[in-house]
Amino acid sequence: MTTVDPAPPPPMRLRELVFGAACAAAVRAAARLGVADALEDTPMTVEDLASAVKSQPKTLRRLLRALACQGIFVERPDGTFAHTEMSRLLREDDPHSLRYIALWCTEPWTWDVWPKLDEAVRSGRNVFEDVYGKEFFEYLNEEAPESAHVFNRAMTTSSEQSARDVANLLDLSGVSSVADIGGGQGQVVASLLEKHPGMHGTLLDLPGVVENADPRLREGGALADRVSIVARDCREDIPVQADMYIIKNILEWDDDSTRRALANVRKAARPGARVVVIENLVDDTPSMRFTTAMDLLLLLNVGGAKHTRQSMVDRLTDAGLVIGEIRPVNPYLHAFECTVPR
Ligand SMILES: C[S@@+](CC[C@H](N)C(=O)[O-])C[C@H]1O[C@@H](n2cnc3c(N)ncnc32)[C@H](O)[C@@H]1O
Numbered sequence: 001m002t003t004v005d006p007a008p009p010p011p012m013r014l015r016e017l018v019f020g021a022a023c024a025a026a027v028r029a030a031a032r033l034g035v036a037d038a039l040e041d042t043p044m045t046v047e048d049l050a051s052a053v054k055s056q057p058k059t060l061r062r063l064l065r066a067l068a069c070q071g072i073f074v075e076r077p078d079g080t081f082a083h084t085e086m087s088r089l090l091r092e093d094d095p096h097s098l099r100y101i102a103l104w105c106t107e108p109w110t111w112d113v114w115p116k117l118d119e120a121v122r123s124g125r126n127v128f129e130d131v132y133g134k135e136f137f138e139y140l141n142e143e144a145p146e147s148a149h150v151f152n153r154a155m156t157t158s159s160e161q162s163a164r165d166v167a168n169l170l171d172l173s174g175v176s177s178v179a180d181i182g183g184g185q186g187q188v189v190a191s192l193l194e195k196h197p198g199m200h201g202t203l204l205d206l207p208g209v210v211e212n213a214d215p216r217l218r219e220g221g222a223l224a225d226r227v228s229i230v231a232r233d234c235r236e237d238i239p240v241q242a243d244m245y246i247i248k249n250i251l252e253w254d255d256d257s258t259r260r261a262l263a264n265v266r267k268a269a270r271p272g273a274r275v276v277v278i279e280n281l282v283d284d285t286p287s288m289r290f291t292t293a294m295d296l297l298l299l300l301n302v303g304g305a306k307h308t309r310q311s312m313v314d315r316l317t318d319a320g321l322v323i324g325e326i327r328p329v330n331p332y333l334h335a336f337e338c339t340v341p342r
Pocket of ligand 1: 234
């Protein structure tokens with residue numbers, strides 16, 4: 001049985017924290033091996049689990065013990081293992097699955113950049129370009145197809161989970177067209193079009209991303225005749241007219257890219273158009289540990305930052321947008337509702 005002190009004394013807690021990489025690696029290993037998918041509702045012996053995930057029982061037990069210390073799987077008195085709420089989230093078929101998010105946050109490139117965090121803090125710049133010789137998204141889409149796939153799946157899961165919240169939050173009265181800038185594979189657009197049958201949607205993202213757009217939006221898909229797909233770098237231009245522009249989890253890169261993307265929205269949008277920016281904030285949020293960790297990873301890979309409420313307000317104001325309501329979308333996200341001045 002695995003028992004863990006829920007509030008260890010500070011020296012033990014610090015020892016645990018500096019081994020955070022072991023914890024992340026253990027979650028990644030379980031996700032890659034498919035342990036959570038192999039374990040059904042009935043508890044299983046390590047031997048049966050090992051044969052299901054093609055591993056050695058002894059080493060699988062060590063992995064499971066390390067995870068059980070974190071509340072991921074539980075060891076029962078008879079030595080079998082069972083699911084916990086957290087381990088279920090590693091199943092691919094769980095409706096709230098975090099399997100691809102877990103893989104994304106622990107992709108091979110992350111292990112190359114974390115050791116250089118002190119360098120990035122000193123210089124204020126990303127370290128990715130020094131390590132890999134090109135911009136992060138260029139690298140991802142041109143040289144790391146497996147990582148790009150994981151990224152797109154992770155974005156899709158988190159988008160699917162937040163798209164419904166976004167669709168429920170937004171009042172779309174008077175809106176007949178909506179454009180999602182950097183909209184990934186289009187889950188938000190698809191949710192909005194499904195909810196509002198008269199509406200037209202545009203999905204704009206980089207070419208390598210939109211070519212794998214949600215099947216509902218692609219040729220032959222149920223929503224295809226109401227959607228335009230635009231493969232474009234939104235820092236270059238945004239050739240899209242819409243009543244409402246959505247920009248979700250994009251403006252967390254470097255400031256220059258944010259300025260260029262917002263300037264292009266302003267150039268494209270007619271006076272009175274609505275611009276809804278949705279971001280995770282590093283203040284005023286219940287998910288501080290996760291968001292501050294993502295903030296550091298963004299520094300390392302794109303020289304970016306998660307925003308505070310004020311820094312987001314400043315960027316939007318600088319872009320000449322008029323800010324209306326700022327509202328939580330869910331425990332992770334806030335929406336800044338803006339309009340283009342008349
Ligand atoms: C964190 S994801 C957010 C995706 C989606 N908006 C969502 O919230 O699920 C960032 C997105 O920005 C896209 N992106 C990155 N650079 C871009 C650029 N220069 N022009 C357009 N899209 C870009 C990525 O391909 C990715 O889909």
